[in-house]
Amino acid sequence: MTDVLPLQAAAQTRKKIFVARHALVTRVTHWVNAICIFGLLMSGLNIFMAHPALYWGQSGSDRDPAAFEIGATSSDADTPHGFIRFGDKRFETTGVLGAVRDADGDWHERAFPYWATLPGPRDLGLARRWHFFFAWLFVCNLAAYYLFGLTSGHLRRDLLPNGAQLRPKALLRDIVHHFKLQFPQGEAARHYNPLQKIAYLGLIGIVLPLVALTGMTMSPGMDAIFPWLVDLFGGRQSARTLHFIAANLIVLFIVVHLLMVVLAGPINEIRSMITGKLKILPEETP
Amino acid sequence: MSPILLPRRKFLGLGAIGLGAAALAVSGRLADVPSFEELIGDAQYLTYGAQRLLGRNALAREFSAKDISPDFKVNGTHRPDTPEYEALLAENFAGWRLAVDGLVVNRLSLSLADLRALPQRAQITRHDCVEGWSAIGQWQGAPLAEILKRAVPLPAARFVVFHCADFYERADDGTGQYYESIDLVDAFHPQTILAHSLNGAPLSVGHGAPARLRVERQLGYKQAKYVMRIELVERLDGFGRGKGGFWPDRGYEWYAGI
Structure with missing residues (x-):
């Protein structure tokens, strides 16, 4: 069985066919999720600007030691210097983080540039409204997906790697295929490869629930209702830090995900997530 | 009509609105839809x-x-800049009287000594600022329920409004006085107190002397400082800009449990 067909040879002899690849629920929840994540990430950065420092434990504010901080020093008259700090390590980030230039060219001591935040350059009240609106939609959408994924067998059948796929040899071969940018065009494209399964399950099963639960732990009302949330994450400020880390993992996932879509054939891949049909090369000529 | 008076209808209608809003967000026409911000809120x-x-x-x-x-x-107002407050502070709040009125059977006027003579509660709780930071402190004061029991709210009362001594942002027309409001569930909650002490000492001016609200399941801006008057009301649209609080009037949620 060939996982990866030589492109050129196959294309000349056989006709490509469309096969059913993504269920309707998968497609709808994918795009609703994409909109929510986009809104949540950008409004989240806006909210973070109000206090761009992270702590570990139950509490933390200005005079407590921060594990991470975005800041600015304005010793010079004209241009402030932006920096990020992890513990004792400081890195200059002028122009990107801490001290940024607006579209009109003016410098501002602000954690993030204007293009990275929604709904505007800096508005905590409005950004919170956006964030919680998309948070509700995100959680309902995720719940709908879980319900579908568990009842239809989608999660078990399509995303859970089987024993053979998790063997080091199989994983290594898949890693090599990814590095050589060899993506399956034939029958194998009907299914996810091991690295895809791990990435998707990691996101759906770990990172997305983590971001939702740590978000809830920041709510004083939810902490009263579910005190175990505070214990689970070791305090509200720890939960806030984990929320930020989870958001960064989502950004990392999106970067790799989009890169893979582009490399694997963006038109075919994006179309398959809209119409559900993926164009593949059949294994044998009919 | 104040949106705060219609929570249940809004609550039910929101699910349907959600998908429509998502579609609007995709089409990139956010700026053209005047009610989008309201909807999101x-x-x-x-x-x-x-x-x-x-x-x-x-x-x-x-x-x-x-x-x-x-x-x-210390956040928000660090020191109210009115002559009235300065006069109270100068005599260590001996002249301070907390008015309890509005939709009540008995109007009250409580001195600081009266407040301290009521049943007391001390609690070490976490204060969460809307900005993201948290601080833990021990608050002591009289449960608001004890004060309200003495005032006896009328059946029409639905909200408790806290009028404060400070102007956080004084506008030319004289508005900008700090105020906040909570529903009766929070008002009668056992941890909702009118605090006069932090960490065993009388409240400093920065923390809201002589008395501030602690409503522990909500964010910092609900913890009204420098409370001068407690008013029981049926609706909130007659105060400030109608949203039930200084920060809610400026785009923040009235219900700050999140």
Whole structure:
């Protein structure tokens, strides 16, 4: 069985066919999720600007030691210097983080540039409204997906790697295929490869629930209702830090995900997530 | 009509609105839709409804003395800049009287000594600022329920409004006085107190002397400082800009349990 067909040879002899690849629920929840994540990430950065420092434990504010901080020093008259700090390590980030230039060219001591935040350059009240609106939609959408994924067998059948796929040899071969940018065009494209399964399950099963639960732990009302949330994450400020880390993992996932879509054939891949049909090369000529 | 008066209808309608809003977001026409911000803001009624449904009487966590923050940050007004407040401060609040009125059977006028003579409650709780930081401190005062029991709210009363001595942002027309409001669920919650002490000492001016509200399941801006008058009302649209609080009038959620 060939996982990866030589492109050129196959294309000349056989006709490509469309096969059913993504269920309707998968497609709808994918795009609703994409909109929510986009809104949540950008409004989240806006909210973070109000206090761009992270702590570990139950509490933390200005005079407590921060594990991470975005800041600015304005010793010079004209241009402030932006920096990020992890513990004792400081890195200059002028122009990107801490001290940024607006579209009109003016410098501002602000954690993030204007293009990275929604709904505007800096508005905590409005950004919170956006964030919680998309948070509700995100959680309902995720719940709908879980319900579908568990009842239809989608999660078990399509995303859970089987024993053979998790063997080091199989994983290594898949890693090599990814590095050589060899993506399956034939029958194998009907299914996810091991690295895809791990990435998707990691996101759906770990990172997305983590971001939702740590978000809830920041709510004083939810902490009263579910005190175990505070214990689970070791305090509200720890939960806030984990929320930020989870958001960064989502950004990392999106970067790799989009890169893979582009490399694997963006038109075919994006179309398959809209119409559900993926164009593949059949294994044998009919 | 104040949106705060219609939580249930909003609560139900929001699900349907959600998908429409998502479609609008995709089409990139956000700026053209005048009600988009209002729509997005309505998610607070979903949060309010959900939190009331899941844990109407849930208690905020109480911590131990070792968890108390060494430096409890002062935020918002640091010192009210009115002559009236300065005069009260000059005589160490001997002349301060807390008015309790509005939709009540008995109007009250309480001195600081009266407040201290009421049944007391001390609690070590976490204060969460809307900006993202938290600080832990021990608050002591009289449960608001004890004060309200003496005033006896009329059946029409639905909200408790706290009028404060400070102008956080004084406008030319004289508005900008700080105020806040809560519903009766929070008002009668056992951890809702009118605090006169922080960490065993009388409140400093920065922390709201002589008395401030502690409503422990909500964010910092609900913890009204320099409380001068407690008014029971049926609706909130007659105060400030109609949203039930200084910060709610400026785009923040009235229900700040999130």
